[in-house]
Amino acid sequence: MQKAPTQVKVVLLGDSGVGKSSLVLRFVADNFKNDADATIGASYMGKILQFNDKMIKFNIWDTAGQERYHSLAKMYYRDANAAIMVYDITKRDSFEGLKRWHKELQEFGPKDIVVTIAGNKEDLVETEAVPQEEAKEYSKSIGALYRKTSAKTNYGVEQVFRDIATKMCPDLEAQAPAARPSGTISLQPKPTPAGGKKKCC
Amino acid sequence: METPLFLRKKKLFFVFTSAAKPVWTRYGSETDLSTFIGSLAAILYKFQNYYTGIQDSLRYLRTADMYVVFLCTEALFYVCISKGKDSLESLYNQLRMLHTKVISTLTDNITTMLISRPSYDARNLMGGTHSALDYLIRTTAVSPSMLDAFMPVPMLAQHRSQIQLSFKSHLDDDLLYGFIMTSTSIIYRYCRKGENIHHIDTSLLFNMLASHSSLRSTMSWTPICLPNFSDKGFVYAYITFLQDSQVGLALLSDNSAAFKNLKACGDAIETEIRGLLPIIEESVKSIPYSVSICGIKEFKHFIYMTKAVDQYTMSGFTPSTRDFLPEMPIDIYKRTLRRYFAAYKLSNIPEFFKGNYTKIDTYKNEQIVALRTNEYVLFASLSSMLPAAAVVQLTTQLLRWLKSQEQDFFIMR
Ligand SMILES: Nc1nc2c(ncn2[C@@H]2O[C@H](COP(=O)(O)OP(=O)(O)O)[C@@H](O)[C@H]2O)c(=O)[nH]1
Ligand SMILES: [Mg+2]
Numbered sequence: 001m002q003k004a005p006t007q008v009k010v011v012l013l014g015d016s017g018v019g020k021s022s023l024v025l026r027f028v029a030d031n032f033k034n035d036a037d038a039t040i041g042a043s044y045m046g047k048i049l050q051f052n053d054k055m056i057k058f059n060i061w062d063t064a065g066q067e068r069y070h071s072l073a074k075m076y077y078r079d080a081n082a083a084i085m086v087y088d089i090t091k092r093d094s095f096e097g098l099k100r101w102h103k104e105l106q107e108f109g110p111k112d113i114v115v116t117i118a119g120n121k122e123d124l125v126e127t128e129a130v131p132q133e134e135a136k137e138y139s140k141s142i143g144a145l146y147r148k149t150s151a152k153t154n155y156g157v158e159q160v161f162r163d164i165a166t167k168m169c170p171d172l173e174a175q176a177p178a179a180r181p182s183g184t185i186s187l188q189p190k191p192t193p194a195g196g197k198k199k200c201c
Numbered sequence: 202m203e204t205p206l207f208l209r210k211k212k213l214f215f216v217f218t219s220a221a222k223p224v225w226t227r228y229g230s231e232t233d234l235s236t237f238i239g240s241l242a243a244i245l246y247k248f249q250n251y252y253t254g255i256q257d258s259l260r261y262l263r264t265a266d267m268y269v270v271f272l273c274t275e276a277l278f279y280v281c282i283s284k285g286k287d288s289l290e291s292l293y294n295q296l297r298m299l300h301t302k303v304i305s306t307l308t309d310n311i312t313t314m315l316i317s318r319p320s321y322d323a324r325n326l327m328g329g330t331h332s333a334l335d336y337l338i339r340t341t342a343v344s345p346s347m348l349d350a351f352m353p354v355p356m357l358a359q360h361r362s363q364i365q366l367s368f369k370s371h372l373d374d375d376l377l378y379g380f381i382m383t384s385t386s387i388i389y390r391y392c393r394k395g396e397n398i399h400h401i402d403t404s405l406l407f408n409m410l411a412s413h414s415s416l417r418s419t420m421s422w423t424p425i426c427l428p429n430f431s432d433k434g435f436v437y438a439y440i441t442f443l444q445d446s447q448v449g450l451a452l453l454s455d456n457s458a459a460f461k462n463l464k465a466c467g468d469a470i471e472t473e474i475r476g477l478l479p480i481i482e483e484s485v486k487s488i489p490y491s492v493s494i495c496g497i498k499e500f501k502h503f504i505y506m507t508k509a510v511d512q513y514t515m516s517g518f519t520p521s522t523r524d525f526l527p528e529m530p531i532d533i534y535k536r537t538l539r540r541y542f543a544a545y546k547l548s549n550i551p552e553f554f555k556g557n558y559t560k561i562d563t564y565k566n567e568q569i570v571a572l573r574t575n576e577y578v579l580f581a582s583l584s585s586m587l588p589a590a591a592v593v594q595l596t597t598q599l600l601r602w603l604k605s606q607e608q609d610f611f612i613m614r
Contacts, residue, residue: 071435
């Protein structure tokens, strides 16, 4: 019998239109909409990923990022384990915006929160407006992970969440499934690496 | 000079601050329209100068084919330019609803804020609400707003009380209001004991659920200000859709930290009413229903509202089935609605309404019967050929039938 999954609360941050909701929809429901309607308030979705002998349930919160939803900030950030800060690689502004989001995160978020930066819309890489080096450098400077994603083509999406899990629980071997059987996630059980005694999560 | 594109539209709406800063416009970008909005504001001020000392402001201007209607609130100004045939009352109602929607989005704190900073750019604050405001305009244009009521979906009382039961057996202290609704109709409404819920607050929640498709793909926790509950702050709505359906469940709380509790409560209700899903979906499909269901072939249309509950029911303006009569196209319905408005307006005059009011208006193509008592309001449209005695007799018959159906038409307590 499996143990109950470990709960991980993840919040998404980033300017409106960068693809936060699309990333979540892709990750949770493997779906993408070209004409997604703007988020209203905060939305919640859950998804379980299987790692070797462990299950992790991601409780994912996504907001519209509008000023008027500020009253949600407290509950949004409370007890969050990880934050995904998203920018649109074709929009320089959205990258600059990350600084503001990071500031807010430091103000409201827990101290030990795991931060990942996702450069989304990788499928539009020809019109990339932010040099990858610069994005990586910025990520490093704030101690964040970095990954390029595309909610449209499903590039790197699940990996963002696996990165988070690995960072939080270093004894996990975060390996993406070799092939994705549609809808379900089944991972080949791998021998647990010896050593890693650190209590996970 | 060429007319700007937006001015060719039939019905324009503008929202701006006392410093003529645009907040929202239905067509065209606010930036392109800033000069036009500046002129509208100038007209308002000009007139205000004439009326110093009187607590009033410009209400409307009219030309042969156009109304320009103004609604001035403390800090926000609303203008509608209509080239349609809508009545003044209906246009005012639309402006009032727009204001209500703005408050519902930002709370009344926006008023305080704009009084101290009239040139504040409030457009961003309203970001993401365009489709909801537009939807509000479209729905209020065809609603019998004078009745101060909303229309639920007809459903067998026994089924509706099963939904009620599932709410009652999973109550949470944090639960203030609860709804089962789709983007076209309200199926059930719960209200915490000792509280009331206003029909406008109901419409606002309905507007939000109906106009944001993003709510459909996830579970949401969204602040919404319900001005009749309190315009000073938000209540919070937990919104989810029953699996693989268009049926939404909304649970509201005045506690911003109630998400977990309401989700648990919602999960329990959802499990319990899942079996009713086919019935709910069937009843949603039943509206708009044909006027013929009353079984009296002389009627072309009716609206019935009972004051015991703030709800009305009406036959469709484009019924899918037409057993007896040609369907009522939207334009004809709008004309009939204008006549209902006119009849109702008269009944509001105290000399006319002394607890009982009956009136038959004969037009070239229809007769409008208006009945108003302290218990109910009934409007109906019949052929213009019928003699008055027949109209009275048929109306009595219709009323008897409606009363017998109340339990299914309305969400009873
Ligand atoms: N080409 C492309 N478009 C995307 C991608 N992700 C999102 N979008 C589009 O970007 C727009 C905004 O996405 P949304 O998820 O609503 O952004 P949010 O405001 O950050 O939640 C939508 O029209 C999406 O279809 C992506 O990876 N590639
Ligand atoms: Mg979004």
